[in-house]
Structure formats: structure tokens, C-alpha cells
Amino acid sequence: MRNIIEGALRQADPDMDEAFHAAGGGEALAVLDRCTVEHQLIDLILCDLHMPKMNGLAFLQEKCRRNLAPGVPVVMVTADDCDPQLLEALSVGALGVLSKPFTQNQIQTCVASFILADCAPSGREGFQGNGR
């Protein structure tokens, strides 16, 4: 899924600098830690709700607790729009939801709406936390 999302984003914006990938919540936190240390700016975090070991909600809670990537919009990706954890994620700070399945156009529109809303830092990196 991470590769599909990155492929769709690169098709829309070939100049996108970098997309960081993480296979789960723990790995995603490590990526954010590294970005903080290296002063790398992130525009957007796309995070699957269902991930092994540390799921999307737990990642989001821990990210907030550790104040990692503050102000960077988080979009939850899920195949289950009714999952109670989705509502919780939105209450914890996620700003949007991308429902699977989606078309390339849908993901491009979703991401553009957050990037163009200018609610993120000025870097050109994207970040995807996804178990698959």
C-alpha cells in the first residue's frame, strides 16, 4: 500500500523530495525521531489504522505524547470507516481519512487538500506509516 500511495503522489508531483516509509507504528516513531534530529520537515503523515504491533491510533497517541512532528497533518488510511479507533484517532488529532479502496485521483486530491491548505511546514516530504 505504501508503494501504491507513493507512486500516485509521484505521478501528481514528480518533484516531491522524499517519502519516508515505516512498516508499523514503532518504526514510524523512529522515523519522526530521526527527522526531528536532522531538522527535516514533513508535510503530511499518512497512517494506516490497522498495523501489526503498534497500530495507527497507538502511533498517533505516542506521537502526540512525545510532541513529534507537531502541526503536521495526519490522515488515517483505513478499509473500515466504522472502526471505533478511527473516531478516536480523529479526536486525538488526525485531520482526515482516506478510505480504501481508492483511485489515484482520490489519493492525489486528498493529499493536495492538506498540502495546499498550508497547514504543514514548508518541506516537501511525505511520510507514510503503514503495516503493509
Next chain:
Amino acid sequence: MADRREDESDERLTEQIDVIVADVFHMMLQMDCGAMVDPPLVPMDVSAKVELSGTIDAQCVIEFPTETARKLTIAFMGREDAWEDVIVDDVLGELCNMIAGGWKSQMKGSDSASRLSLPIITRGAERHTLDAATLELRRAYALDDSVFRINLAIL
């Protein structure tokens, strides 16, 4: 009368699943697949299973011949070298998750208390089976020159 209601329920489920499966394959892979009435007997070597638990307990299993699973994975990932088992597992799990999620959203009485499990993948003789069900649906679909199956059960 009860039989008629059951028939209608089966028919509705069948229609829903056909639409969900077609949407998933079309949106994610730009591939068209259609339900088969009389599918050929092809060994299904790889399967993914997602369980729904909570208000409603249900199971969704998707089965593929190995070669079809690899072709699908290459299409899904957009890379010719994407055929290792670990990547195939991820893609099949993702497809099963999306179909189960679509099914859940159509279920009457499936409220937010019901949860989808992470997908579990099996190969060869270890293939997934469905538990005893109150409602069961087994469907085969044609995808290019191959076939895959979806088995659903409401427990």
C-alpha cells in the same frame, strides 16, 4: 416464507460482494473481474483471511493460485520484481482487508463495535477454512485468464 427470505438474503449478499470485489480490483488495480458461474477446478495455493468480531462474527477468505497471486502483486506494486512471498502476502492481505471492510460497511447491524482483524496468510495444505456458519457464500471470479475465490461466512 422463511426459505424465500433466506434466498433473498443470499442473493443480496451475492450482489453486494460482486460489487465490492469489482470496485476493489478496478480502483486499486484498474483490473476488471467478473463472477463465474461454473469456474474451472484450479488449485488455490495461497489464501488470506480477515475475521470480523463484535456485534457480528464473520470471516472473509480470499484464495488464489500461486501464479495469479504473483501476477496480482506485480500489478499492485507496479514492479516486475515484486513477487517475493513476503510482498505477495502483503498484497493479498490488503485485498482481503479491503473486501472485508467493504462487506462490513454493507452489513445490517454491523456497528462500530465490530472490528476487523489483521489478515492472516496461509499457503499450500494449511489453507484457510470457514467455521460453521449461519450464512455462507462461496464465489469465484475470473481475472484475465485466471480465477480466484472468495469465501464468506457469518457465524
